Amino acid sequence: MPFKTEQHLFEQAVVSPFIKNMVDTLKYPTYAFAEPKGLFGIPDLVVANVEHRNGQATIIRSFAFEMKLSNWKRAITQAYRYRAFANLAFVVIDRHFLKPALDNIEDFVKSNIGLISIDQSGFIHLHHTPEFEAPYCYELEVKFRKMVIGEKVGEGLYSPKLMVWNSTATNALNPQ
């Protein structure tokens, strides 16, 4: 059975241990942000691993996810935008409509975009793993950094909308 709504797919994806394990790191706190505005497009989810050292905060690794029921072409276009500010961008698509995306997996490889499928039971498969890469737009990278770790880096003034990922995964849905 396909997902009925994108929201449903999103909820299933964010609570999945697979994605949590992929974005989490034992070493650094992980921050997640649902539908952040003001970047390049509106990703469904962005995640950043942040190192705090000597009063400084640094983004070690960042992820952006575009979740779609079926339209892989639109999804990859959007995910490519997110590479402007994130190290890794993924399309998460309903497994029911996976085939057209898989038939064009070469496009994901060329553009260095990850492809993940998910079904209603929460089963997830990673079809293409992108390589870690620096974001391609410096201005947006800076904007993203400000969004995640605040302008006054090191003073603990994190964006109030951010949630630490490992408190509960669904916090990403309800940022405070």
Next chain:
Amino acid sequence: MSVEIFHQLGFRSQWNFQSLNNDHVGDSVILAPSHMERNEVESLSERIKYISLFDPQFFLPNVQKRKLATYNFFPDIVAEGFQTNEYSEGYSDECAIQCVAFQKSNNFRMVIIPTRYVSGMSSNYIPQQQQLFVTPFVNAIDQIGKDRPVLLQLVLNDDMIKDQEYAADLLNWITGITVIDGVYLIADINPRPKQLRDIDFLYAYLRFINALVVNNLYVLLGYLNTEAALLTLASPNGVTIGSYENLRMFNIRNFDSDVARTIRGPNARLYVSRLLQWIDTNYLGAIIRVLGNTDLFDDNHYKAVMFTPSYQWHFSKPELYKHYFLVFSQQLQYITSFQGADRYHVFCDLTEEALLHYAHLRELGVILDQDSDGSHLPTWLTAANLFAAEQGWR
């Protein structure tokens, strides 16, 4: 004959004047009273006025915008004396006399007969335009004396142009107005994409323009974006270049009252002549990363400024638009240095070359969104091919 390039003025018109004076881009300007008060227009140098056109912008004659109110011939101002809210025969004569006198006394290059905006496909369009604008202005010109060319301004929507019968009626009417020397034509497109993609409209517009040209009318096309390159195939005499998007695509809302609207600033875009497209500057890093030291981006002194590491891209930066004026005017001059079938082939070459650049970028993994990619180009080529076949060029 090459095409004349007019700066379509509006907000930040100083950029256009700087481009005209410093970079020698364009032949003329179209002054916009909705953005320039009367004393500002009157105080322009004689040289500028002599090459300029003054667009009275009567599009919404009963709506008063602050700067338009400084012109005593604007219908809503004249209407005060007539105690009526409806622009009508009652005072259209008065508006016409004062408007023509203003254009002549300022020694503008031509006299423009204004128009009002009409949505849909009104069956009353021609009689109404004739009654409220053409007749009063022709009478005023007769009265004051005709000593310079007269252009009839028309705002036609895409449905009017696409409908063959409606378009034929318009052409019959326009070509029958003996006092006019040409037409200042503005297309009102709905909905308004960043780039025009409607093949039927583009083909019909090419035919419409060409029909006016073959009737020996001077044709000036207003509010154009980069589709100007395509439209030159119909051999118009003048095309416009504009800075912000609202000067490259006519939108009647911009002439509505000065009620504050929430307008979200668009992303900055850079015109790339080899792609025939405005590229969202957020993609520039991705393109440079895959192409390295590339000559894809047009080189000039504005590029030198914009491509410094400290440059903050923003849609309100003048360099983006002055760069566009310079690059696109050169591109237009190149295309229009050819005529007829040769111009068509040059246009096809440029378009196909742009498509190859897009294919190469895609092959290298750069995925541009619909507002930055080349998806408009096949529709332009198709419209060009249809028009060329009709002209016997292919």
